[in-house]
Amino acid sequence: MSFFIVAFAIMLAGCSSGQPTNTASPPPATPTGTAPTPEATAPATPPPATPVTEAATPAATEKATITKSEFEQIENGMSFEEVKKIVGGEGELLAEVGKAGEEGYTIVYMYEGEGTIGANANFTFQGGVLQVKSQIGLQ
Numbered sequence: 127m128s129f130f131i132v133a134f135a136i137m138l139a140g141c142s143s144g145q146p147t148n149t150a151s152p153p154p155a156t157p158t159g160t161a162p163t164p165e166a167t168a169p170a171t172p173p174p175a176t177p178v179t180e181a182a183t184p185a186a187t188e189k190a191t192i193t194k195s196e197f198e199q200i201e202n203g204m205s206f207e208e209v210k211k212i213v214g215g216e217g218e219l220l221a222e223v224g225k226a227g228e229e230g231y232t233i234v235y236m237y238e239g240e241g242t243i244g245a246n247a248n249f250t251f252q253g254g255v256l257q258v259k260s261q262i263g264l265q
Contacts, residue, residue, distance in 0.1 A: 188215075189215065189216065189217055189218055189237070189238065190210075190213045190214045190215030190216065190217060190237060191213075191237060191238050191239060191240050192213050192217075192237040192238070192239050192240065192246075192247045192261075192264065193239070193240045193241075193264060193265070194239075194240075194241065194261070194264035194265055196212050196213050196214075197239075197247050197259070197261050197264055199212050200212055200213075200249070200256070200259060201256070202256050202257060202258070202259065203255060203256060204255070204256045205251075205254055205255060205256070206233070206235075206251050206254060206256075209235075209249060209256060213237055216235070217235040217236050217237035217238075217247075217249070218235065218236050218237075218238075219233060219234075219235055220234045220235065220236045220248070221233065221234040222234075229253070230252065230253070231252070231253060231254075232250065232251065232252045233250075233251050234248060234249070234250045234251075235248070235249050235251070236248050236249075237249075239261065239262075239263055239264040239265075240264065240265065241263045241264045241265030242263035242265065243263070244262070244263055245261075245262065245263030245264050245265070246261065246262060246263070246264075247259065247260065247261040247264060248260050248261070
C-alpha cells in the first residue's frame with residue numbers, strides 16, 4: 127500500500143514544474159488621448175444569489191477505524207458481516223471484481239488504523255469469505 131502512496135506522490139510532484147503560470151490576458155490598451163467607455167470600466171453585475179438548501183440525502187457515515195487487537199480477532203474464513211461486527215462498521219471499498227452473487231466475486235476493504243501515521247488494514251473477501259488480511263502500523 128505504501129508503494130502506491132509513494133508512486134502517487136512522485137506522480138504529483140512530476141506534474142508540477144514549480145513555476146507559476148499566468149493565464150490571464152492583459153487588459154486591452156486604449157489609444158492615447160481617449161477615455162475608456164463607461165461600459166468597458168463598469169464592473170460586471172454578479173448573478174443573483176441562489177439560496178443554499180440542505181441536501182435531501184442523508185449525511186455520509188463515518189468509516190470505522192481498526193486497532194491491532196481487533197485485527198488479531200479477525201481470522202480467514204470469516205464473513206464480511208463478522209468482520210464488520212468486530213471492527214464496528216464498514217471500511218473503504220478499494221476494489222471489486224465481478225458481480226455480487228457470482229462465483230469468484232471478490233471485494234477488498236481497507237480500514238484506517240489506530241497507531242502510526244498511515245496505519246491501516248486490508249481485507250480481501252471472495253464469495254463473501256475472508257481470504258487474505260494484512261496490516262501495517264496498527265497499535
